[in-house]
Amino acid sequence: MDREPTPLALALAAAAHGYAVFPLGRTKRPALPSPHRPPAAPAPDSGTGSVPPTGPGPQTAPVSATPGTPPGSPAPCRGACGLPGHGVYDASTEPSVIRALFARAPHASGYGIACGLAPHHLLGLDLDTKHGADPLRALVLLGARHGFVLPVTLRVATPSGGAHLWFSAPAGRTVRNSAGRLAPGIDVRGAGGYLVGPGSRTTRGVYRFLPGAPPGPPRPAPAPEALLRLLAPSRRPVPYALHRHPGDHERATEALLRFVRASLPGERNTRLYWAACRVGESGLASTAVAARLVAAAHATGLPTHEAARTVASAFLRTAPGSATGPVTTAPAGTTRRRGRDRAS
Numbered sequence: 461m462d463r464e465p466t467p468l469a470l471a472l473a474a475a476a477h478g479y480a481v482f483p484l485g486r487t488k489r490p491a492l493p494s495p496h497r498p499p500a501a502p503a504p505d506s507g508t509g510s511v512p513p514t515g516p517g518p519q520t521a522p523v524s525a526t527p528g529t530p531p532g533s534p535a536p537c538r539g540a541c542g543l544p545g546h547g548v549y550d551a552s553t554e555p556s557v558i559r560a561l562f563a564r565a566p567h568a569s570g571y572g573i574a575c576g577l578a579p580h581h582l583l584g585l586d587l588d589t590k591h592g593a594d595p596l597r598a599l600v601l602l603g604a605r606h607g608f609v610l611p612v613t614l615r616v617a618t619p620s621g622g623a624h625l626w627f628s629a630p631a632g633r634t635v636r637n638s639a640g641r642l643a644p645g646i647d648v649r650g651a652g653g654y655l656v657g658p659g660s661r662t663t664r665g666v667y668r669f670l671p672g673a674p675p676g677p678p679r680p681a682p683a684p685e686a687l688l689r690l691l692a693p694s695r696r697p698v699p700y701a702l703h704r705h706p707g708d709h710e711r712a713t714e715a716l717l718r719f720v721r722a723s724l725p726g727e728r729n730t731r732l733y734w735a736a737c738r739v740g741e742s743g744l745a746s747t748a749v750a751a752r753l754v755a756a757a758h759a760t761g762l763p764t765h766e767a768a769r770t771v772a773s774a775f776l777r778t779a780p781g782s783a784t785g786p787v788t789t790a791p792a793g794t795t796r797r798r799g800r801d802r803a804s
């Protein structure tokens with residue numbers, strides 16, 4: 461072993477700064493098994509990557525932090541039973557509680573930080589550069605469009621080359637988890653979600669604070685109000701929201717088509733799917749719009765049949781009354797891989 465601080469020491473240090481923490485295993489999943497899991501089932505994090513396959517995408521549970529609770533269960537226990545093993549709902553700033561959690565999780569290699577809790581009301585933006593997305597650029601463009609500039613704040617480098625930006629939200633402002641809702645490659649961790657704490661070790665590497673943080677204790681900068689408005693639960697996907705007036709439909713559709721046409725190789729399918737989902741969610745899916753989306757994607761070099769399949773899949777998934785529901789947020793091509801990556 462090396463001289464890196466233990467996961468418990470790291471977790472206690474974070475808790476001393478007001479962050480509620482709980483143990484994570486090497487796959488970024490909660491390290492403690494659920495007390496509601498049948499005894500024969502494997503632990504939630506065996507370190508071997510034997511994570512059970514998940515549903516069609518993160519919309520079923522962006523950060524299902526209640527291991528052992530089958531998706532769709534009517535009332536998952538969030539710790540009301542008093543036993544540990546409820547993922548993010550175990551999180552605490554109380555050293556004795558944290559020590560007890562880690563004592564039950566000898567294989568923990570890291571710790572999760574619960575989002576949305578006092579005093580910081582942590583809100584994480586997970587910028588994922590995999591699959592060709594350019595989330596930082598997308599974020600800057602969003603800021604230009606909606607009138608905000610991101611403040612200097614805490615940033616954590618992820619082993620895959622992405623980054624987590626930490627912000628604080630005002631008390632009482634609920635920010636939900638979402639995947640790709642703001643833009644491709646940007647996941648949001650809010651209430652009920654968690655971020656992998658810096659110093660944590662995972663199968664893919666170590667999470668580390670990036671330099672450039674403001675001096676003083678590690679405190680997230682307040683999220684810009686305009687960004688919070690974009691993340692408000694009542695809002696549909698905002699950047700390309702399709703409005704009620706017929707003229708706006710066309711403008712919004714054009715914006716989505718431009719978004720598709722600006723795709724670079726490696727991100728074409730992802731961006732096409734994302735755009736088609738926004739159309740579908742707005743109830744504007746039609747053969748005509750599908751043809752325009754396919755043509756826009758084809759102009760970037762995506763084969764027509766592949767583009768058509770992607771659009772059809774997005775429309776199907778976002779159709780009102782579809783089994784998977786209208787709130788589809790994950791770009792195509794990322795859903796299967798993301799199924800294992802629900803924590804940030």
Ligand SMILES: [Zn+2]
Pocket residue numbers: 495496537538539540541542543546
């Ligand atoms: Zn319980």
